[in-house]
Amino acid sequence: MANAFVAAFEILSFGAIIVLIVLGLGIIASMMGIFNFAQGEFVLLGAYITYLAHAKGLPIWAGMVAAPFLVGALGFVLEALIIRRFYAAPIVAMLGTYALGLIIRESVRGLIGGFYLTVPEPIGGSIDIGAMHISAWRFTIIVITLLVMGGCYLLLSRTSFGLRVRATLENPSLARASGISTPLIYGATFAFGAALAGLAGALIVPVFSLFADLGLRFLIQGFVAVMVGGVGSFIGPVAGAGVIGTLSAALPWVMAPVVADVLVFVLAIVFIKFRPQGLIAGKGV
């Protein structure tokens, strides 16, 4: 019983981490049609900022608060300078963002060296439920993921900004004709997606420690999750992330980890092949 509970918590916590990482990726892919290969590096930057704050003696939570804003600002600048040129060609966008990611990743690698740097958890210790202990920080991540998910949903579905974003997604020329500045909306959306990645990086760095390939580890999982969930809506990628995250955390409990690892990807690709629109089809929120 206790074991099953711990397993369930592990699975839930990993699922939450994947959802957190995929949120930004999914918003950029769904709302802008760009598969951002630099997203993993935005995660890495968020983690790096948190580490820097810690190394400079600031409280860790200060770094975690600053990370999404700084990464979001960088995303806004990059969108205006570079990403903007790629909207017409999705494949070129992949290559361009890959090049961007390479630059960011190798710069960070140069800064931290080849080390694995640890950042302590801002909320340490464990929560005891009877005889069972679960990590307080992982529990916090689950809570924050739920909050951020809800916040994004409300932002996109209930605010006028969200309405403009959806209008731009649905019909860019009509949106422009209605007086919506679509370049600004694209810029803001990309910055928002980058900020979410920064937040994800900041939150997961105590769990995974900081190393240069931190983002890369999640990038392909994230892409697969977005495709499984369905490009075009907000809720699709989130659902996909839930499925992929849960599967990758749950399967190793019932079979050899190597087989489980590969099986998740194979299942996902087969699923996408026969249901290209994904779990949740359709545009909108």
Place this chain on the structure above:
Amino acid sequence: MPKAMGAVKQTIPAEIGGDMDAAVGSSGTAAKAAAGRKVLPIVEGVVLVAALLAPLVLQDYLTVFATRVIILALFALSFDLVWGYAGIMSFGQALFFGSAGYGVALLARDLDITNIFLVLPAGTLIGLTFALLLGGFLLLGRHPSSVIFVSLGTLTGSYAADRLARGWYYLGGQNGIPSIAPMSLGGYEFSEGPAFYYLVLGILVVVYLLCRFLVRSQFGLALAGLRENEQRIAFFGYKAQHLKAIIFAIGGAIAGLAGSLYAFHEGFVWPNMVGVVVSTQVVLYVLFGGSGTLIGAVIGAVIVEGVSFWLSDNYRDIWPIILGLLLLLVILFRPLGLISFVLGERERVGSFGVKIKETRNAP
């Protein structure tokens, strides 16, 4: 089908010719090419002569390095066929390269087979088989797959293979398979050095010529059409998905050949060889050199590897950053790669058949 092909023969050259006139007018280098001077054969000749002379002037350790570069150029050629000519973004080309490498390494380790006439065809066949399986799955089907799905599907395939190779004890896990016996021909063993270099160069030249014949044929014309406008090609009556699967399989076979050569040249295989790192590396070569020209892929591989070798002594840390910056600049400002500095648009596309000029000059 034959009927449709006849129709294409007449229609497409006129179309391409029309597009090209616009392109030729806009670029100075292209104007030169249009004046009748052929740049492509000159570039190819220069590269070939340089490659033939290289071992005579290079020191031994540089010849070994040059051999590796030639093998990677062969690998780049396979990706260029798939992306540059058919417009299929294969982000997982290393899957075929690496699986062939692992295949021949296992042949050599477990069955003691190192005969060149057995291992190279075996490697090619492994690449072909994997490409047929993956390409058939991703590209064929009732509904045409989106470009995003194909590129992410190949990427995922390569990543999954990497994970599998890392975790599978039989394949050596993280360490791969070390100390593979050298390739042999009768009693002779190919070890690193000029002999291996010329063997690889010979294979590259043969494959290059075959590819050149292929892309200048009716099949290559259909591929170019596929890249530019898939729907139109489908309306002409071509089975667009079948064409894609065929070229994908050919690309896989060439990658497999390159992978088996690489395994024997390096003497070991390791998980990175099937993984995302090598997959993206080959994309870099082709983008740098110029996709859509065969020689561009070769030049790209030589330049990227050469500069990286040269810089890595002093600037090991910042080289990947420079590479990323250069790549970004090329994508933004030179989407046709470095070769487009000397090669005009008309020559890049090439002329198919001989009828274009005659119909133009006719009153």
